[in-house]
Amino acid sequence: MVRTKKEQTVEFKCIRGGNGETEMHKILNSTEELYGKGRMFNLMILAPGNTIGEHRHEGDNEIFYFLKGSGVYNDNGNPVRVFPGDTAICNNGECHSLVNDGDEPLEFIALILY
């Protein structure tokens, strides 16, 4: 089946106490749609100046794949500048956060697997 962009769910959410709201386009809608293997598969858009607050993953793992813009990814306390085409992996037990310090939207795919 094909779910068109118009049929998809879009949410705006302040994530983990970050600045502003992140635009979240749901590629898949639920754990059931992820075949029970995860809980999120989204296109994320972080506006300039916005952030995702630092948090630890407990019981799951999150992968970011950057598509547009640039920002600073906090990898367990270590800041790393990220660009389109980069992958950030936050394994179970690890911490991350993200800052869009640029002047264009920071777009990335986010996948959380158990």
Next chain:
Amino acid sequence: MVRTKKEQTVEFKCIRGGNGETEMHKILNSTEELYGKGRMFNLMILAPGNTIGEHRHEGDNEIFYFLKGSGVYNDNGNPVRVFPGDTAICNNGECHSLVNDGDEPLEFIALILY
């Protein structure tokens, strides 16, 4: 950890008897990196005129999320024109194929979960 675009693996592969080779940028490299939950998480680039041949998924499920360009997705024999932001879901037991009939590269994320 962050794996930069330069550090990632890129493969060119004729997929399922399709026309031409698909450029495959590995977001994650292996089933182990997918936490045992799947076997592929790639950015895929299908050049104009190229195709992915029709095939059935047996024992896994594949999701395409379209980023750039346009093409025709064959959804169990039913042709559907796809655009950026559309999601195509091929569940276990279903068939799909893909044609880039446009004049620009067709880019999409492909995720295979068990």
